[in-house]
Amino acid sequence: MDVNGLITKVTWKIEVLSDVGSKSMGRNGQLTKVTWRIENFSTIQDKKLCSENFTVDGNKWQLIIYPGGANEAFLSIFLGVADSATLASGWTRYAHFGFAVIDQFDRENSKTRATKKEFNATNPILGFRSFLPLTELRNPKRGYLLNDACLVEAYVFTGRTVDMISHEFIVKTVLGKRKTKEGDCVKAAIGNQKTTTTKPVEVINPSPTLAVELEQPAEEDMNTFFTILEYELSSSRIVFSKEEAKEALAKINEALNMTPVDLNDSGKFSPLKQAFMILASFDGSSTTLTIEQKNELLGLEERLKELANRAAKAVQDKNQLTAKESIKRTMTRSLESSLIRYKEVETEVKQVDQILAARHEEVVEAQKKREKMLAERNGIYRSCKEMKMKLDALGKEWAVYEATARVGEEEEKSVEAEWGRIKDFISSINGKI
Structure with a gap:
């Protein structure tokens, strides 16, 4: 998307989380998490942004975001049935879903909301018209638009028996993924939604006389590193x-x-x-x-x-x-x-x-x-x-x-x-x- 001479870069990632938090929270089930990183956010002139389609339990879904707000005062985020036009008459689809706009300074301060809804032909798109005030979204003291990049996460769960999604669950998800590297039971499937098991990382104490070779960093690790680096540099005294x-x-x-x-x-x-x-x-x-x-x-x-x-x-x-x-x-x-x-x-x-x-x-x-x-x-x-x-x-x-x-x-x-x-x-x- 070319906006005012800038390219709006979108990073899109899908993860199928299995048995998420089963030890610490006593919950089981299958849950899909999508991460949508939108750069040059403040320059977007389109009224509505639609994500790629993604699949949960064989059903196709899509995220819809109104950058300027569906009511012009709040950021609006919705979940939609992507193939609603082709479904048979009388169809219904249940989902327990939640959204988060990540505070990239402190994840625990992220704005989250979750709900349970029954989708049908009359209501194929549901969500939150007033998800986050635009004034708060643009507040430089919050990390919602760090380097003019907005990081949106969505969680979709189709099970009816347990409440999977909450603010605590969302903000702790990244921490849970880090525990995976230490041998936790959480499984993740990234990319084409193929479920794979993450192997524990073998930790070797380096010899004092040898240089330590860093492992290939994940994209989120690199983003976190440069976010902290930018904050440290901005705090330094510069003489003009x-x-x-x-x-x-x-x-x-x-x-x-x-x-x-x-x-x-x-x-x-x-x-x-x-x-x-x-x-x-x-x-x-x-x-x-x-x-x-x-x-x-x-x-x-x-x-x-x-x-x-x-x-x-x-x-x-x-x-x-x-x-x-x-x-x-x-x-x-x-x-x-x-x-x-x-x-x-x-x-x-x-x-x-x-x-x-x-x-x-x-x-x-x-x-x-x-x-x-x-x-x-x-x-x-x-x-x-x-x-x-x-x-x-x-x-x-x-x-x-x-x-x-x-x-x-x-x-x-x-x-x-x-x-x-x-x-x-x-x-x-x-x-x-």
């Missing part, structure tokens, strides 16, 4: 030059000279994050930035992004009213035209009635013409009645659209005011760099 600070300030001023909507459309937030970090970390002899100012600088990238999103939403709300006004005008003109024609036909019908009364010899021919005109009149009536119902329905919703537009207008003013405050703040420190 005055030229770098001026260049960072120039990038910030360039962004602030744009309108919030234009900045939102430009996708230039990544350079701004680095620029704010450089500016907050710069310690020149003439710099008199306070701790509060530096902290505010570090949070401005997210603040500008939020303001830009709000501005874009405000414009969208205002444009929605304009679109509805156009529909209203079109429907009103159509009703007026139909009303004129209805009156014309009504007059013509009366004229034909007079002809029928005066000319008995033309009764048959005139009757045919009358029936045709009556049919046209009835068609116009039905059309007008249907259109009037639509117009009435639109009228009932009109106050909502107007209110939304007013809120959008007020929000736009609020954004402009906050935007100006930030510009003034940045201008106040221009001479200090």
